[in-house]
Amino acid sequence: MTDANPSGLNAIRIDGDALRALPEEVRSAALVVMAYVDGLAEGQRRLLQATQPPAAQPPAAPPQANVAGEPEPEPEPEVDVRAQLENEARIQLAAAVQSAAALLGPANFCGAIAEAAPARTPITPAPFHGREVVVVWGPDAHRAVRRNLP
Amino acid sequence: MKESGYNTWVADGPRWWVHNGISGRIVAVPAGQREPIRLFLAGHDDVPVDVDLLHDLVAAQVLIPDAADELDLLRLRYAATRRNPDRFHLTVVTSLGCNFDCPYCFEAKHPSLLDGTVQERLLRLVDRKLPDVRELAVLWYGGEPLVGLPALLSLSDELRARTDAAGVGYSAGIITNGYLLTAEVAGQLRDRGVTTAQVTVDGPPEVHDRRRPLAGGRGTFDTLLANIVAVAGLIDVTVRVNLDRGNAGDYPRLLAILAAAGLAGRVGVHPAQVVTPAGRAGAPSGSYRVDCLPRPEYASVEQEFLRQAEALGFATSAPPGPVGAPCTAVRDNELIVGSRGELYKCTETVGDPAEVVGNLLDWPRAGDRLMKWLTYDPFGDEECRSCPALPVCMGGCAYHAMDPRTRDSRCSTFRFRRQEQVGRMIARHAQKAG
Ligand code: SF4
Numbered sequence: 001m002t003d004a005n006p007s008g009l010n011a012i013r014i015d016g017d018a019l020r021a022l023p024e025e026v027r028s029a030a031l032v033v034m035a036y037v038d039g040l041a042e043g044q045r046r047l048l049q050a051t052q053p054p055a056a057q058p059p060a061a062p063p064q065a066n067v068a069g070e071p072e073p074e075p076e077p078e079v080d081v082r083a084q085l086e087n088e089a090r091i092q093l094a095a096a097v098q099s100a101a102a103l104l105g106p107a108n109f110c111g112a113i114a115e116a117a118p119a120r121t122p123i124t125p126a127p128f129h130g131r132e133v134v135v136v137w138g139p140d141a142h143r144a145v146r147r148n149l150p
Numbered sequence: 151m152k153e154s155g156y157n158t159w160v161a162d163g164p165r166w167w168v169h170n171g172i173s174g175r176i177v178a179v180p181a182g183q184r185e186p187i188r189l190f191l192a193g194h195d196d197v198p199v200d201v202d203l204l205h206d207l208v209a210a211q212v213l214i215p216d217a218a219d220e221l222d223l224l225r226l227r228y229a230a231t232r233r234n235p236d237r238f239h240l241t242v243v244t245s246l247g248c249n250f251d252c253p254y255c256f257e258a259k260h261p262s263l264l265d266g267t268v269q270e271r272l273l274r275l276v277d278r279k280l281p282d283v284r285e286l287a288v289l290w291y292g293g294e295p296l297v298g299l300p301a302l303l304s305l306s307d308e309l310r311a312r313t314d315a316a317g318v319g320y321s322a323g324i325i326t327n328g329y330l331l332t333a334e335v336a337g338q339l340r341d342r343g344v345t346t347a348q349v350t351v352d353g354p355p356e357v358h359d360r361r362r363p364l365a366g367g368r369g370t371f372d373t374l375l376a377n378i379v380a381v382a383g384l385i386d387v388t389v390r391v392n393l394d395r396g397n398a399g400d401y402p403r404l405l406a407i408l409a410a411a412g413l414a415g416r417v418g419v420h421p422a423q424v425v426t427p428a429g430r431a432g433a434p435s436g437s438y439r440v441d442c443l444p445r446p447e448y449a450s451v452e453q454e455f456l457r458q459a460e461a462l463g464f465a466t467s468a469p470p471g472p473v474g475a476p477c478t479a480v481r482d483n484e485l486i487v488g489s490r491g492e493l494y495k496c497t498e499t500v501g502d503p504a505e506v507v508g509n510l511l512d513w514p515r516a517g518d519r520l521m522k523w524l525t526y527d528p529f530g531d532e533e534c535r536s537c538p539a540l541p542v543c544m545g546g547c548a549y550h551a552m553d554p555r556t557r558d559s560r561c562s563t564f565r566f567r568r569q570e571q572v573g574r575m576i577a578r579h580a581q582k583a584g
Contacts, residue, residue, distance in 0.1 A: 081201055085151055089208045089215045096172055096211060096223055 151191055154214050156541050158568045160576065168212050169572040171541035172220060174471040175210035176575060179203065221540075225529050228544055231474020232481055232524075238279045239484040241289040242272070242305070244298025246489045246501055250327050251365040254392070254424050254440070257501040258432030259293055264301040268491040271510040273308055280312060283483075285319040290344065291486070291497065296330035298489070299338075306342035321345065327362065328374045336381035346386045349378060353391070353400035354407055361397065375411060382416040389417055391455070394424040396440040398451050405462055414463035421455040423448040425550065425559045433501070442559075449563035453570045460574075468578075469571040470542040470564050479523050479548045485513075495523040496549045523548065539565035 156171035166179045179187070186199040191213070207213045214220065247261035264272075276286065288309065290302055306322065313320040320343055328349030336347070351374055352361040359369030378387055389408065391401050405419065424442050426435035443451060456466045478484035479496040486494040488501075491510040499505030508518035528534040528545020537543070543562035545551065550560040564571055 081204070082151065082195065085204055085208050085213070086215055088205065089151065089211075089213060089218070092173075092208060092211050093214060093218050093223065096227075 151208075151213055152216055152218075153191065154211055155220055156538055157212050158538070158572045160569055160572050162576070167572065167576050168207070168210075169568075169575065170210050170212045171538065172223065172472055173211040174542075175212075176572070176579070177203075177206050177210045177212060179207075221529065221535060224541055224544070228475050228528070234481060234483050236283055237285040237287060237483065238276075238283045239287045239289070239478060239481070240272075240276075241291045241478060241484075241486040241497060242295075242302075243291050243293060243487060243489045243500055244295045244302045244305075246293040247297055248292055248294040248327070249297060249329055249365055250294065250362055250370065251367075251434070252362050253434050254361070254394070254426055254438045256426065256433050256435045256498055257293065259501055262293075262489045263298050264305070264489045268487075268489070268510065269301060269305050269308070271491055272305070272487055273312070275510060275513060276309060276312060280316040280318055283318060285321070286313050288320075288322040290322065290324040290326075291500070292326070293489070293501075294327055294330070295324055296326050296335060299330070299335065303338060303342060306344070310343055323347065327370070328377055329364070329370055331377045331381055333377075333380040333384065336384040340385050344385065346388065347381070348388045348390050349374065350390045350392055351375075351378075351404060351408075353397045354403040357397050357400045358404070361392075375407070378408075378413065378417060379411055382413060387417040389413075389419045391419065391421045392424050393421050393448065393451060393455075394426075394440050394442045398443060401455055402458055405459055405464070408464070409462045415465075418465035418467070419459045420467045421452050423452075423559060425556055445558050445561055445563070446566045448559075449566035452563050453567050453574075456574065469575045470539075470562055472541050473544050476544045476546070477548075480526050480545075482524055493518075495520065498549050522552070526551070537561075537565055538568065 154170055154172065158169045158171070160167045160169070161181075164181055166181060166184055167176055168179055169176045180200075180203075183200055183203055186197040187204070187207070189197045190199045190204070204213065242264070244264045245262065246257070246259050247263070248255075248257075248259050280286070286309065288306075292298070295302060310320055312318075322342070322344045323346035324339065324344050325348045328347075328351075331347060331349065339347070350362065351371070352358045355369065355371040358371045358374075362370055364370055378389065381387060391397075391404065393401065401421065408414070408417070408419070423445070424438075424440075426438045426442055459466050475481050477496075478486065484495075486497060486500060487510060488494060488506070492506045493508045493510065493513060494500055494505055495507050496505070505519075507520050507523070508514060514520070526545070526548040528540070528548075528551075531545065531551070534540055534543075534545050539562045542564050546560040546562055548560075550556040
């Protein structure tokens with residue numbers, strides 16, 4: 001499968017009035033949370049791949065024979081794909097709810113100012129919106145982020 | 151787990167593409183996976199569904215939690231983007247007078263230049279705003295803004311000095327009929343931070359000259375073409391083509407002429423729909439008798455226009471992506487300043503005294519007629535609430551929505567042609583990648 005979004009990253013950003021009132025460290029902290037969420041999603045995905053039943057995803061290498069004397073490996077814990085997906089979807093939704101993905105240029109239906117295209121390149125760049133911008137703000141922001149993490 | 155209500159599926163040989171309007175993202179789905187996905191969503195766990203693919207679909211918000219209410223999500227997005235305290239956007243009418251006399255013009259124009267007093271008041275407003283914003287964006291507008299060139303240049307200098315001193319970003323563009331946009335003028339504009347210009351050309355010479363003559367009747371096509379060729383390397387030019395039944399069949403010849411002049415790859419082009427509500431006091435559009443295209447029909451003409459333009463190598467506007475509150479009219483940190491210091495919220499209302507929302511002299515003041523714009527709510531519109539285009543349109547043109555005569559033209563063309571538009575996104579992406 002291909003995700004046509006070349007840079008489908010999640011970013012967390014503290015925005016608006018609050019931004020101006022905040023020290024730079026707080027903004028950096030948000031970036032750390034962003035990295036955490038990205039890492040978490042990636043970790044989740046790897047966990048899922050590692051625990052997929054063979055029917056859905058055959059293992060890359062044949063199972064190794066047991067070396068005599070070594071204990072039998074523990075059976076992998078069952079992973080509920082549906083629950084994992086629901087969880088990921090909830091995170092995505094929380095991000096999108098708080099997303100401020102406003103296109104600030106003129107609107108493309110506008111009678112006077114139809115959306116202008118950049119002139120010198122035959123293809124307008126970035127028709128895909130690579131970055132979710134998540135606005136995390138308020139006294140409870142940290143807890144809100146945590147609540148949305150699995 | 152369920153499908154988002156804002157997915158558009160497009161068949162493409164051995165696979166489908168699915169676009170989600172809320173995330174703006176597209177995922178390829180092998181044809182053989184569509185049915186397993188459907189069954190999985192219906193609750194069957196024992197189907198041969200590709201789990202990686204499911205994760206991608208979740209990441210692109212094609213699949214969402216069962217309990218998700220996407221309308222609520224969009225409502226919040228609209229509210230958050232309606233208010234943008236970081237950026238102050240001003241559309242400035244330097245001259246309500248115009249050297250053209252287009253029969254479909256929606257402005258009730260009169261000769262009036264932005265004078266020193268109005269400039270002074272405008273700068274005072276900017277001074278008040280600058281400590282609170284990170285960017286000042288200006289759109290020079292008219293009438294014909296280049297008729298008011300001296301005011302445009304001096305005001306640009308003042309604005310840039312102020313934003314520089316305040317450490318605030320500055321950007322500017324211009325919407326002009328192009329007649330006075332010589333290389334010399336374009337250089338002056340560029341030196342003052344104006345990076346984009348929209349110029350309207352309505353067809354090949356005989357068609358354009360009928361629709362966009364000088365006041366007095368002389369044609370303007372040849373001058374415009376020469377100007378566009380001369381300034382295309384100095385400033386980003388987008389050629390807009392206003393379409394109605396009077397010229398909808400003529401744009402291929404215009405595109406060919408522009409291409410023959412070497413403009414493909416040097417300028418952008420895009421079509422726009424002429425909408426002429428009868429009876430706007432004093433505006434030429436009140437007596438324009440050529441039929442406008444109904445919105446669905448325009449949507450189809452638009453896609454064909456873009457297809458032909460792209461085939462010739464012209465830049466075109468991107469297919470619509472997810473937006474918040476879509477324009478100045480409904481955003482609270484944006485204003486249009488008329489040449490006499492009167493204020494408006496919608497570019498289409500410039501020159502209409504009934505639509506003046508306040509005055510620079512004492513802005514803002516209790517009683518300013520702002521509320522109809524700042525309380526406009528597409529989520530109160532039954533059609534918008536159930537419309538698959540909502541995330542990329544967000545209620546479209548508020549001004550057209552408020553008038554029953556123009557209501558149908560409020561919509562994004564995505565409502566009528568989303569398959570084709572998603573197809574264009576995919577093609578553009580492939581071209582970029584390749
Ligand atoms: S396309 Fe029309 S109906 Fe749909 S959201 Fe936009 S304005 Fe509303």
